[in-house]
Amino acid sequence: MDGNIAIVMESLEKNGFKVEFFENREDMKNRILSEIDLSETVGFGGSVSATKDTGIYSKLKERGNRIFYHSTVKTPEEKDAMFRGAVLSDVYITSVNAITLSGELVNIDATGNRLAAMLSPTHDRVYVIAGKNKIVKNYEAALLRIKNIVAPKNSERLGFNNPCAKIGKCMDCKSDKRICNATLVQNRQMFFGNTIIYLVNESMGY
Numbered sequence: 001m002d003g004n005i006a007i008v009m010e011s012l013e014k015n016g017f018k019v020e021f022f023e024n025r026e027d028m029k030n031r032i033l034s035e036i037d038l039s040e041t042v043g044f045g046g047s048v049s050a051t052k053d054t055g056i057y058s059k060l061k062e063r064g065n066r067i068f069y070h071s072t073v074k075t076p077e078e079k080d081a082m083f084r085g086a087v088l089s090d091v092y093i094t095s096v097n098a099i100t101l102s103g104e105l106v107n108i109d110a111t112g113n114r115l116a117a118m119l120s121p122t123h124d125r126v127y128v129i130a131g132k133n134k135i136v137k138n139y140e141a142a143l144l145r146i147k148n149i150v151a152p153k154n155s156e157r158l159g160f161n162n163p164c165a166k167i168g169k170c171m172d173c174k175s176d177k178r179i180c181n182a183t184l185v186q187n188r189q190m191f192f193g194n195t196i197i198y199l200v201n202e203s204m205g206y
């Protein structure tokens, strides 16, 4: 385990989060799949790590869990139903934009569905999965990472014509498709204690 992961794990635990370390994404995926019962509903945010990078989404779908994931539907009505289902799901799975060495989770959203779901006390468990590439020194470094790495790549992936997608760094735009509309810092575990962080000794997502 590298030094930064050990520091982050200790800090997250001090902040009341449940934390576990995995050498690779396969082990982490198998753990999550073994912990989710077939009867449980599962919500997803728009995370590349939670969907494409790990295969958790497709495995759950294949075995028949009821899933709420807005990217799989097209109409506004269908999306609303997915957002509602995800925020009320038994289990929510997402990644994180950055984790500071002092054990804080930092996320920026365009729509807010992921931020709302991460804070919802309705879930039995919220799995936050993160590769070591998400670890940053502090809050300022988290914002720099999100604005200059995460947002440009997400803007490009989603086909949004934001300045960062073209030049690879934030121009603090006022674009209609701006994806930095709300920032959430989770300093500590919430009262209901449902956030579980699974750290992986690999780079995952962005």
Ligand code: SF4
Residues within 6 Å of the ligand: 146, 147, 148, 151, 152, 155, 162, 163, 164, 165, 169, 170, 171, 172, 173, 174, 175, 177, 178, 179, 180
């Ligand atoms: S504010 Fe605009 S330019 Fe800056 S990262 Fe967000 S979407 Fe990109």
